[in-house]
Amino acid sequence: MTPEPTTAAPASAPAATPPPVLDLTRLTRRYGTLTAVDDVSLRLPAGARHAVIGPNGAGKTTLLNLIAGTDRPDHGTIALDGADITRTATARRSRLGIARSFQQPSVIAELSVLDNVVLAGWPHHPKRRGAWRSPSRYRQHTESAGRHLETVGLADLARLPASTLSHGQRRMLDLAAALAGAPRLLLLDEPAAGLTDGDIGRLLGILGGLPASVAVVLVEHHVEVVAQTASTVTVLAAGKVLVTGETQEVLAHPEVRDAYHGTGSPAAVTDAKG
Ligand SMILES: Nc1ncnc2c1ncn2[C@@H]1O[C@H](COP(=O)(O)OP(=O)(O)OP(=O)(O)O)[C@@H](O)[C@H]1O
Secondary structure: OOOOOOOOOOOOOOOOOOOOOEEEEEEEEEEOOEEEEEEEEEEEOOOOEEEEEOOOOOOHHHHHHHHHOOOOOOEEEEEEOOEEOOOOOHHHHHHHOEEEEOOOOOOOOOOEHHHHHHHHHHHHOOOOOOHHHOHHHHHHHHHHHHHHHHHOOOHHHOOOEHHHOOHHHHHHHHHHHHHOOOOOEEEEEOOOOOOOHHHHHHHHHHHHOOOOOOEEEEEOOOHHHHHHHOOEEEEEEOOEEEEEEEHHHHHHOHHHHHHHHOOOOHHHHHOOOO
Protein backbone atom coordinates (compact mmCIF):
# COMPACT_ATOMS: atom_id res chain seq x y z
CA MET A 1 0.00 0.00 0.00
CA THR A 2 3.05 2.26 0.11
CA PRO A 3 2.70 5.05 -2.50
CA GLU A 4 5.14 4.55 -5.36
CA PRO A 5 6.56 7.14 -7.74
CA THR A 6 4.51 7.48 -10.90
CA THR A 7 6.11 7.07 -14.31
CA ALA A 8 5.09 8.06 -17.83
CA ALA A 9 7.44 5.86 -19.81
CA PRO A 10 6.72 5.21 -23.51
CA ALA A 11 6.45 1.50 -24.36
CA SER A 12 9.32 1.50 -26.88
CA ALA A 13 11.93 3.50 -24.95
CA PRO A 14 11.47 3.08 -21.23
CA ALA A 15 12.52 6.24 -19.40
CA ALA A 16 14.37 5.96 -16.12
CA THR A 17 11.96 5.96 -13.19
CA PRO A 18 12.48 9.13 -11.16
CA PRO A 19 13.64 8.40 -7.63
CA PRO A 20 11.18 9.09 -4.83
CA VAL A 21 11.45 12.62 -3.44
CA LEU A 22 11.71 10.99 -0.01
CA ASP A 23 12.87 7.45 0.67
CA LEU A 24 13.07 6.30 4.29
CA THR A 25 14.52 2.85 4.80
CA ARG A 26 14.21 1.06 8.13
CA LEU A 27 14.62 4.25 10.19
CA THR A 28 15.02 3.66 13.91
CA ARG A 29 15.55 6.14 16.76
CA ARG A 30 15.94 5.03 20.35
CA TYR A 31 16.00 7.15 23.48
CA GLY A 32 17.47 4.85 26.13
CA THR A 33 15.15 1.86 26.32
CA LEU A 34 12.35 3.62 24.38
CA THR A 35 12.20 3.10 20.62
CA ALA A 36 10.47 6.28 19.42
CA VAL A 37 10.75 5.41 15.70
CA ASP A 38 10.95 1.71 15.00
CA ASP A 39 12.03 0.34 11.62
CA VAL A 40 10.02 2.86 9.57
CA SER A 41 10.21 2.66 5.76
CA LEU A 42 8.33 5.03 3.47
CA ARG A 43 8.68 6.15 -0.16
CA LEU A 44 6.98 9.29 -1.44
CA PRO A 45 6.86 10.49 -5.06
CA ALA A 46 7.40 14.14 -6.03
CA GLY A 47 4.36 16.21 -5.12
CA ALA A 48 3.00 13.63 -2.66
CA ARG A 49 0.41 14.71 -0.11
CA HIS A 50 1.11 12.34 2.74
CA ALA A 51 -0.07 12.44 6.36
CA VAL A 52 1.44 10.73 9.39
CA ILE A 53 -1.10 10.11 12.12
CA GLY A 54 -1.18 8.19 15.38
CA PRO A 55 -1.73 8.63 19.10
CA ASN A 56 0.33 10.95 21.31
CA GLY A 57 3.87 9.62 21.67
CA ALA A 58 3.63 7.47 18.52
CA GLY A 59 6.85 8.99 17.14
CA LYS A 60 5.43 11.42 14.56
CA THR A 61 7.48 14.48 15.55
CA THR A 62 10.59 12.33 16.01
CA LEU A 63 10.12 11.10 12.45
CA LEU A 64 9.92 14.71 11.16
CA ASN A 65 13.03 15.57 13.20
CA LEU A 66 14.91 12.69 11.59
CA ILE A 67 13.88 13.81 8.09
CA ALA A 68 14.78 17.46 8.81
CA GLY A 69 18.08 16.42 10.39
CA THR A 70 17.56 17.94 13.84
CA ASP A 71 17.75 14.39 15.20
CA ARG A 72 19.76 11.43 13.92
CA PRO A 73 18.64 7.82 13.46
CA ASP A 74 20.37 4.93 15.21
CA HIS A 75 19.69 2.80 12.14
CA GLY A 76 18.33 3.23 8.65
CA THR A 77 18.76 5.68 5.80
CA ILE A 78 17.08 8.81 4.41
CA ALA A 79 17.30 9.75 0.72
CA LEU A 80 16.08 12.95 -0.93
CA ASP A 81 15.60 12.71 -4.70
CA GLY A 82 17.76 9.59 -4.70
CA ALA A 83 20.69 11.11 -2.77
CA ASP A 84 21.55 9.77 0.67
CA ILE A 85 21.20 12.57 3.24
CA THR A 86 21.24 10.42 6.39
CA ARG A 87 24.35 12.19 7.66
CA THR A 88 23.77 15.56 5.97
CA ALA A 89 23.61 18.60 8.28
CA THR A 90 20.25 20.29 8.85
CA ALA A 91 21.21 23.55 7.13
CA ARG A 92 22.37 21.66 4.04
CA ARG A 93 19.12 19.65 3.97
CA SER A 94 17.27 22.93 4.09
CA ARG A 95 19.23 24.22 1.08
CA LEU A 96 18.54 20.91 -0.69
CA GLY A 97 14.82 21.64 -0.37
CA ILE A 98 13.51 20.34 2.96
CA ALA A 99 11.43 22.92 4.84
CA ARG A 100 9.34 22.55 7.94
CA SER A 101 6.84 24.27 10.15
CA PHE A 102 6.81 23.65 13.88
CA GLN A 103 4.20 22.79 16.54
CA GLN A 104 5.21 26.11 18.13
CA PRO A 105 5.57 28.64 15.27
CA SER A 106 9.21 29.76 14.94
CA VAL A 107 8.57 33.46 14.43
CA ILE A 108 10.97 36.31 15.33
CA ALA A 109 8.62 38.59 17.23
CA GLU A 110 10.76 41.76 16.94
CA LEU A 111 10.98 41.64 13.15
CA SER A 112 8.24 42.70 10.79
CA VAL A 113 6.02 40.03 9.28
CA LEU A 114 7.69 40.63 5.89
CA ASP A 115 11.24 40.49 7.28
CA ASN A 116 10.52 37.14 8.90
CA VAL A 117 9.87 35.70 5.43
CA VAL A 118 12.77 37.62 3.84
CA LEU A 119 15.13 36.19 6.45
CA ALA A 120 13.77 32.65 6.08
CA GLY A 121 14.29 32.73 2.32
CA TRP A 122 17.72 34.32 2.41
CA PRO A 123 19.86 31.15 2.74
CA HIS A 124 18.12 29.85 -0.41
CA HIS A 125 18.93 32.88 -2.54
CA PRO A 126 21.36 31.83 -5.31
CA LYS A 127 23.48 34.96 -4.76
CA ARG A 128 22.90 35.28 -1.07
CA ARG A 129 26.44 36.35 -0.10
CA GLY A 130 26.45 39.84 -1.56
CA ALA A 131 22.72 40.21 -1.85
CA TRP A 132 22.28 42.74 0.97
CA ARG A 133 24.55 45.10 -0.98
CA SER A 134 22.49 44.86 -4.18
CA PRO A 135 19.25 46.89 -4.07
CA SER A 136 17.80 45.03 -7.04
CA ARG A 137 18.45 41.61 -5.49
CA TYR A 138 17.07 42.80 -2.18
CA ARG A 139 13.94 44.11 -3.94
CA GLN A 140 13.52 40.87 -5.86
CA HIS A 141 13.84 38.87 -2.67
CA THR A 142 11.41 41.12 -0.79
CA GLU A 143 8.85 40.86 -3.60
CA SER A 144 9.10 37.09 -3.49
CA ALA A 145 8.55 37.17 0.31
CA GLY A 146 5.51 39.39 -0.27
CA ARG A 147 4.02 36.81 -2.64
CA HIS A 148 4.38 34.14 0.06
CA LEU A 149 2.56 36.43 2.48
CA GLU A 150 -0.21 36.79 -0.08
CA THR A 151 -0.41 33.00 -0.34
CA VAL A 152 -1.06 32.70 3.40
CA GLY A 153 -3.34 35.76 3.61
CA LEU A 154 -0.97 38.04 5.56
CA ALA A 155 -0.04 40.58 2.86
CA ASP A 156 -1.97 43.38 4.57
CA LEU A 157 0.02 42.86 7.79
CA ALA A 158 3.47 42.76 6.14
CA ARG A 159 4.84 45.88 7.87
CA LEU A 160 3.60 45.08 11.37
CA PRO A 161 5.89 43.55 13.98
CA ALA A 162 5.33 39.79 14.12
CA SER A 163 4.67 40.21 17.87
CA THR A 164 1.26 41.73 17.02
CA LEU A 165 0.02 38.58 15.26
CA SER A 166 -2.51 36.18 16.75
CA HIS A 167 -1.60 32.52 17.23
CA GLY A 168 -3.35 31.57 14.00
CA GLN A 169 -1.59 34.36 12.09
CA ARG A 170 1.80 33.26 13.49
CA ARG A 171 1.13 29.77 12.22
CA MET A 172 0.43 31.19 8.76
CA LEU A 173 3.63 33.24 8.98
CA ASP A 174 5.56 30.10 9.94
CA LEU A 175 4.11 28.46 6.84
CA ALA A 176 5.07 31.42 4.61
CA ALA A 177 8.61 31.24 6.03
CA ALA A 178 8.75 27.51 5.23
CA LEU A 179 7.62 28.24 1.65
CA ALA A 180 10.23 31.00 1.22
CA GLY A 181 12.95 28.56 0.20
CA ALA A 182 10.79 27.03 -2.60
CA PRO A 183 11.01 23.59 -0.95
CA ARG A 184 10.79 20.18 -2.66
CA LEU A 185 9.57 18.67 0.59
CA LEU A 186 7.48 20.48 3.21
CA LEU A 187 7.21 18.97 6.69
CA LEU A 188 4.22 20.28 8.63
CA ASP A 189 3.94 19.49 12.34
CA GLU A 190 0.33 19.89 13.48
CA PRO A 191 -0.41 23.06 11.49
CA ALA A 192 -4.04 23.05 12.66
CA ALA A 193 -3.25 22.88 16.40
CA GLY A 194 -4.85 25.76 18.28
CA LEU A 195 -6.50 27.27 15.19
CA THR A 196 -10.06 28.57 15.13
CA ASP A 197 -12.53 27.03 12.67
CA GLY A 198 -12.04 30.07 10.41
CA ASP A 199 -8.26 29.69 10.52
CA ILE A 200 -8.59 25.98 9.72
CA GLY A 201 -10.68 26.83 6.67
CA ARG A 202 -7.95 29.26 5.57
CA LEU A 203 -5.26 26.64 6.25
CA LEU A 204 -7.12 24.10 4.12
CA GLY A 205 -7.27 26.62 1.28
CA ILE A 206 -3.53 27.29 1.56
CA LEU A 207 -2.59 23.61 1.70
CA GLY A 208 -4.90 22.90 -1.23
CA GLY A 209 -3.19 25.66 -3.23
CA LEU A 210 0.42 24.54 -2.68
CA PRO A 211 2.36 23.98 -5.92
CA ALA A 212 2.13 20.41 -7.22
CA SER A 213 5.93 20.26 -7.25
CA VAL A 214 6.06 20.44 -3.43
CA ALA A 215 5.71 17.14 -1.58
CA VAL A 216 4.04 17.49 1.81
CA VAL A 217 4.41 15.34 4.91
CA LEU A 218 1.69 16.38 7.31
CA VAL A 219 1.63 15.34 10.97
CA GLU A 220 -1.85 16.19 12.16
CA HIS A 221 -4.44 15.10 14.74
CA HIS A 222 -7.26 17.00 13.04
CA VAL A 223 -8.90 14.33 10.92
CA GLU A 224 -10.70 16.77 8.59
CA VAL A 225 -7.40 18.41 7.71
CA VAL A 226 -5.86 14.99 7.05
CA ALA A 227 -8.84 13.85 4.98
CA GLN A 228 -8.90 17.00 2.85
CA THR A 229 -5.15 17.46 2.41
CA ALA A 230 -3.54 14.04 2.21
CA SER A 231 -4.08 11.44 -0.50
CA THR A 232 -2.05 8.85 1.43
CA VAL A 233 -1.52 8.22 5.12
CA THR A 234 0.84 6.34 7.39
CA VAL A 235 -0.43 5.35 10.82
CA LEU A 236 2.28 5.12 13.47
CA ALA A 237 1.72 3.34 16.77
CA ALA A 238 4.53 3.00 19.34
CA GLY A 239 7.01 4.06 16.66
CA LYS A 240 6.02 1.36 14.17
CA VAL A 241 4.13 1.67 10.90
CA LEU A 242 0.72 0.13 11.45
CA VAL A 243 -0.39 0.77 7.88
CA THR A 244 0.35 3.01 4.88
CA GLY A 245 -2.33 3.50 2.24
CA GLU A 246 -4.99 5.68 0.63
CA THR A 247 -6.39 8.20 3.09
CA GLN A 248 -10.09 7.29 2.93
CA GLU A 249 -9.36 3.59 3.11
CA VAL A 250 -6.97 3.95 6.06
CA LEU A 251 -9.19 6.33 8.05
CA ALA A 252 -12.16 4.00 7.65
CA HIS A 253 -10.31 0.94 8.92
CA PRO A 254 -11.59 -0.23 12.35
CA GLU A 255 -8.12 -1.21 13.54
CA VAL A 256 -6.85 2.27 12.73
CA ARG A 257 -9.72 3.82 14.65
CA ASP A 258 -8.86 1.58 17.60
CA ALA A 259 -5.14 2.35 17.52
CA TYR A 260 -5.62 6.06 16.85
CA HIS A 261 -8.39 6.83 19.31
CA GLY A 262 -8.64 3.79 21.54
CA THR A 263 -12.11 2.98 20.16
CA GLY A 264 -13.54 1.67 16.94
CA SER A 265 -16.42 4.12 16.97
CA PRO A 266 -16.63 6.26 13.81
CA ALA A 267 -17.68 9.29 15.91
CA ALA A 268 -14.31 9.19 17.64
CA VAL A 269 -12.58 9.66 14.31
CA THR A 270 -14.47 12.79 13.36
CA ASP A 271 -14.19 14.14 16.90
CA ALA A 272 -10.42 13.78 16.85
CA LYS A 273 -8.26 16.12 18.88
CA GLY A 274 -7.33 19.19 16.90
N1 LIG B 1 14.60 13.94 23.07
C1 LIG B 1 13.91 12.94 23.62
N2 LIG B 1 14.39 12.25 24.67
C2 LIG B 1 13.71 11.23 25.22
N3 LIG B 1 12.50 10.79 24.79
C3 LIG B 1 11.97 11.45 23.73
C4 LIG B 1 12.64 12.54 23.10
N4 LIG B 1 11.85 12.99 22.07
C5 LIG B 1 10.76 12.22 22.08
N5 LIG B 1 10.82 11.30 23.06
C6 LIG B 1 9.84 10.26 23.35
O1 LIG B 1 9.65 9.56 22.14
C7 LIG B 1 8.26 9.19 22.01
C8 LIG B 1 7.74 9.75 20.70
O2 LIG B 1 7.63 11.17 20.84
P1 LIG B 1 7.10 12.09 19.65
O3 LIG B 1 7.11 13.49 20.16
O4 LIG B 1 7.83 11.78 18.42
O5 LIG B 1 5.61 11.56 19.52
P2 LIG B 1 4.39 12.21 18.71
O6 LIG B 1 3.72 11.09 17.98
O7 LIG B 1 4.87 13.35 17.91
O8 LIG B 1 3.47 12.72 19.89
P3 LIG B 1 2.44 13.99 19.95
O9 LIG B 1 1.29 13.64 19.07
O10 LIG B 1 2.07 14.04 21.40
O11 LIG B 1 3.21 15.21 19.48
C9 LIG B 1 7.55 9.73 23.23
O12 LIG B 1 7.44 8.67 24.19
C10 LIG B 1 8.47 10.83 23.73
O13 LIG B 1 8.35 11.00 25.12
